[in-house]
Amino acid sequence: MASDGDPRVLIAMNLVLSTLFSTVVVWGLSYAEMASLSVENVVGMTLVVFLVTYLIVLR
Incomplete structure (x- = not known):
């Protein structure tokens, strides 16, 4: 019997990894002076990375 696991864990992991990835990308864009490093x-x-990942992986 296979188990897909608890979806809350997948959502939490997706949120954490999306946040880390987004921080690195925005920092890189800030370093290249293409965007400002801000909370917004x-x-x-x-949100964009989380939603795209959610739609691709969990649906």
């Missing part, structure tokens, strides 16, 4: 930019990027 990190949150926006995190």
